[in-house]
Amino acid sequence: MTRREAHLMWTRLLAMRSVTRRINKLECRSETGARVTDQLDLFVVLVVIYATECVAWMRRSGLALVRGARRWHVTSPNAALGNGEAGLAFGSLLPTSTLFVVHHPDLAWSIDGIVAHDSLPLDPAHRAPLPGPRVPYAEAATARLDGARLQLGNLWIAGSPGLARRIKHDLDTLAALDDNARAAALDARMAAAFDTDEITRRLERFYRVSGWLDYLTTALFALSFLAAPIAVVQRGLSATWRPLFALFVALWLINVIAFFVAHRRLYPKAPGDRWTRTLSLTFVPLSAMRSRDHLARPLLDGCDPLVAAVALAGTSAHPIAHRVLRDLHAPVMDEAPEVAATRREHRARLLAHLEPTLTRLGVDCAAALAPPSRDTDAVGYCPRCQQQYLSLDTTCDDCRETPLTAFDVG
C-alpha cells in the first residue's frame, strides 16, 4: 500500500466514524421518529464513501483499464486531481466493474545501464520530467525497495509494490550478466512484457478465482443502496435496522474472508499487501463492496500498458498507440550523449517488439506516421505531435524543438 493509499484509507476511516455517529443519532431519534433529512444525509455520505472506493491513485505514466458491464475502456489519471507525478483515475460505479492499473516505470534499459524518466506519451496531458542520468547496473542493483517504489539515489522509480519487486529482480539479474547475455536478457524481458497470451492467462485466472467475490460485492451493494433504503422508507428505521445491519455484517465478514483467500491464490508472494488490504476491508466496511476491484488493481503488473490497452480495449486504444509510435520514430533526444545512447538502444528494441505486436492486434502502424490532414496555408507539421505550422523556418516548441516535416503539396 502506497502512502497516498494509506491516506485515502485513513480518510475513509474518519468518514466511517461519521457514518457510525449518524446511525447512532438516528437510532436515538427512532423512538420519536427520525427526520427524513437525517436518513437522506446518511445515504448521501454512504454514496460518497462508496464513490471514493471506485478511484485509484496512480502514476501519470501508466494507464487504467476499466472493465464495465460489456466492454473495456482506457483512461488516464485526471489532469486536475493529483500532482505532477500521479493522480486519481476513475473507474465505474457499477459493483461488477473492475479497474486494472497498469504502471509504466519510465525506464530505458540498455546494455550499459538504465535511464529514469524515459517516458512515452500514453497521456498527452502529462508533462514528463527530463530523463535522468545513466546509471550503470552495478549501481542500479543497489536500489532500495520502499513499498511501491525503488529508491536509487535521488531517483524514485516504479509505481506499485509488484512492479517495484519485478524491477528490483531484473536489476539484480542484469547486473550479474556479461554484455552478450545482458542483451539477450533485455530482449526476453521486453518480450515477456508484450506477451498478450500472458495477459489473457492472468485475466482468466482472475475471473476464475474471484467469481464468489463478484456475487458477494453485488449482494452488499444491492443491500446497502437498494434493499435497505426501500425497507426503511416502507417500514421505518426502528423496525428494520437490526435485521438489515445483521445481514450487512454477515455479508461483509464473508466478503473479507473471500478476499483474503482469493488474494493468496492470485498473489502468493505478496503477504504484506494482502494483510494491509484485508485490514482496510475490515475497518472500512464499504470497501468490501469493491473488494474484487481492489483484487484486480495489481493484476497486470509488469505487462506493457499500451499493449494491454490495445489487446483489451481494441480500437479505442489505437490513437494512444499511434501517438506512442510517432514518439518512438521522432524522439526528443537532447541530453548528454551516454543518456541519448541508452534511450536510443532502448527505443530500437522497443520498436522491434512493439510494431509486430501492435500489427498483430490490428493497429495500422503505417497510418500513425502518415501526415495529418492539412490545414489551409499550413506548409509543415511536427512528426511527433502533428501540430501544423505556417512556416518551415522554425521547430516545434511543444516537442523541445523537433524539426518540422514539409507537407508534400505535389
Ligand SMILES: [Zn+2]
Ligand atoms: Zn511537436
